[in-house]
Amino acid sequence: MNLAKILAPEAVKVCGHLTSKKRLFQDLGELASAAYGLDASVAIDSLQERESLGPTGVGHGIALPHARLDGLERVVGVFLRLEKPLDFDSVDRQPVDLVFSLFAPKESGVEHLKALALVSRTMRDPAILTKLRANSDPATLHAILTESRDTRAA
Structure with a gap:
């Protein structure tokens, strides 16, 4: 599994000022709708429902x-x-500036966990984080996230 199969180029965006987690989830749902044809309201509601179980700010x-x-x-x-x-109620109480959201089939099981592990590993790489924070072009951000690297499951 690699991020190029999960993340479409049109599913990457730079956002200005968002005022709330709810507004962030709306942007994520709308982007997922535009990139993959998902129902934006279902995607938004599902993200909010999952977040109510515990914050996903890592x-x-x-x-x-x-x-x-x-x-x-x-x-x-x-x-x-x-x-x-x-502000995202993250585990370290720090605000977030990088958000990678995953949508998986209801019955995906292991594939969802593998994708989450891959994204988590990628987003823990200090070199990748530095590049992501230094760029504002969606195409460049997509290239940084999907460049070939070791993608063995955790």
């Missing part, structure tokens, strides 16, 4: 919100780079 300015959806055939992702960090 620390160091990174959030990995994810949800399982009926009718989805494969795991897909969207990525947002926020120009102004957003």
Whole structure:
């Protein structure tokens, strides 16, 4: 599994000032709808429902919100780079500026976990984080995230 199969070029965006986690989830749902044809309201509701179980802000300015959806055939992702960090109730209490969201089929099981592990590993790489934070072009951000590297499952 690699991120190029999960993350479409049109699913990467740079956002200006977002005022709330709810607004962030709306942007993620709308981006998933535009890139993959998902129902934006279902995607948004699913992200909010998952977040109510516990925050997906993993620390160091990174959030990995994810949800399982009926009718989805494969795991897909969207990525947002926020120009102004957003309070996200992260484990380290730091605001987030990099958000990688995954949407998986309701019954995906292991594939969802493999994708989440891959995204998590990628987003823990200090060199990748530095490049992501230094660039504002969606095509460049997509290239940074999907460049070939070791993608063995955790």
